[in-house]
Amino acid sequence: MAPRDPFITIGQLAARTGVAVSAIRFYEDRGLLRALRTEGNQRRFLRSDIRRVSFILIAQRLGLALAEIETQLANLPQGRAPTLADWQKMSRRMRFEIDQRIMLLTRTRNQLDQCIGCGCLSLERCRLYNKDDKLGAKGPGPRAVLD
Amino acid sequence: MAPRDPFITIGQLAARTGVAVSAIRFYEDRGLLRALRTEGNQRRFLRSDIRRVSFILIAQRLGLALAEIETQLANLPQGRAPTLADWQKMSRRMRFEIDQRIMLLTRTRNQLDQCIGCGCLSLERCRLYNKDDKLGAKGPGPRAVLD
DNA sequence: TTGCAACCTCAAGCACACTTGAGGTCAAGC
């Protein structure tokens, strides 16, 4: 493979991102990535897919489910390398998400501080545990965290 | 049941915490709760178990896995109602956890800010995506979030 | 040309956090 080849193999993508090959195939299945195929049916990714996978990892660290990440990624062009502006837009959206999360945690902390005084955690007047104040559960399976 | 009965049924515990009856049985199975039994083999919980369940909910919101929550709960007395001091100790531990999370998010945000300028997200020098900087994956299953 | 790592598909398995279902028991009110 020439050094200027714009395409990379699945193994290279895996190595560059630290994600398992099987996970990359899984992401492709789920529609988070798209790959071209060689004549011999092997996947070839764009170099820019390294960024795409990195984005998936960061978003997961923030607690986004793959479905939500897919929605976010839909804002990027498919098939061509995103421009710097494309990525900057994504970054700003992410920053907003992070801000939201920090605010929510801060709110939880403040409420907890109020509770330390009374040791409640379970009284009707405690907003921390109040089930109507809870972020709705989303059915079975792992719950989303602090969103 | 007399109004001063110190015990509550599983249905009452479910109603007071907003958690499904099946989930409470599951928590008991997992060792997060303990129940007495009536002669007719029905569970009877302490009123203080309402707090215990509330704690589980809050800890889950912070992204703790049930196993970790179990460890935390081990610091509470089993079988008798925890004192105010017991709960205050828990609250302070939780506050620490929350602080950690806020710090990690703040760090992530700062790194992202640096990235907005270059739109990188995937370059070797970018600390955000750097796979050695990643919080280690913990095998299969849902990953812990920002811990 | 042959060897071998890297690739392919498809099906099944796994950990977590529960829910659902079948089939049966308990207890409070009429």
Added chain:
DNA sequence: GCTTGACCTCAAGTGTGCTTGAGGTTGCAA
């Protein structure tokens, strides 16, 4: 005393995010 809803157990199912395995193909290189 009978009905009815709340309770019981145990097994199997569900959704998410993957991994593992079987069985086969590709492609670089010695």
